[in-house]
Amino acid sequence: MYVYADNAATTAMSQTAIDAMLPYFKDNFGNPSSLHSVGQAAREALDNARDKVAACLGCEAREIYFTSGGSEADNQAIISAARLGARKGKKHIISTAFEHHAVLHTLAKLEKEGFDVTYLDVRQGHNITAQQVKDAIREDTCLVTVMYANNEIGSILPIPQIGAVCREAGVLFHTDAVQAAGHLHIDVKEQNIDMLSLSGHKFHGPKGVGALYVRRGIALTNLIEGGAQERGKRAGTENIAGICGMAAALEEACAHLDENAAKVTALRDRLIEGLSKIPHCALNGDPVNRLPGNVSFCFEGIEGESLLLLLDMKGIAASSGSACTSGSLDPSHVLLAIGRVHDVAHGSLRLSLCEYNTEEEIDHILAVVPEVVQYLRNMSPVWRDLQTGKRQYIL
């Protein structure tokens, strides 16, 4: 048995999404900007896809811009709001300490240009409150950008409440909803969201395609210059197959949202309950307001990387929070942001489920993970020191 439990990293494509893409590789290969009927057939597919995405978010089709994915959508939303703010002398932005790097690195770039960014503390409940946002808003705040749900630890942020706070203060509100779209109920009008990013491959659509919702009247800044595609705001011949695949996947996910959430939540809760029995571990993320598919733990006395390799050998694809970049083993900024110390943050495990997972797969994970954790602890000098009292347990 091989269990794929890394759906926060990417998902398998649904048959619906694949079927929706195939015609645009061969028979219907036109360029939507062409005036002849081959081009116009592609134009029709593009319009149709835009309608579907808009229907899933509760907005108008003309408020949807297709992008190359979640990262590009995040970049464009934040840069656009910053440019609009700067024109009015407003150069303060509010975000959180546990955003995705697509947001954090864009904000870091703006800080170098003289913007001031407040990163809200996420240690309390591994989440933020709308009150924190309200308290952080200043005269010169031009943007609040906070994620809809966290990709590593699963916390769902109080988005409708934050939307209300921002609307009242007259501050633009962007949310990175890459983990939420197709998984949680989103209504951008009801929830007072001005800009929202999503990505096809996180809800059984293709990779390399995403969308940015922008409320009518907000002027976007181009990241890519060229032709007049996407209302002149994102140049380049449209990825028709990808866009159609993403729209079909989102439509399917939204049509089955409640039943999928109920199924996945039940699997998740069994997994959390079972893994909680492992001694000296802790659940990461908001225990109540939590993505249906997210299970995230820190285990004391082990290295997340070794755990992942052994789990892969035992037929489980999982993820650790830590990003191993350029040879340095830095623990995840998300786990550090919620207050995990370095040693503990290194021993992290994220299992992210979807509706394709089964009860039998959960049984397999519950049989394997405690055994592998114990095996690694038996070899760990840190664990020995904890047991002999030379080091103190934190968890």
Ligand SMILES: *Cc1c(COP(=O)(O)O)cnc(C)c1O
């Ligand atoms: C995956 C992800 C992204 C990046 O999306 P891409 O389409 O891979 O660029 C951004 N934000 C969050 C929260 C994500 O999970």
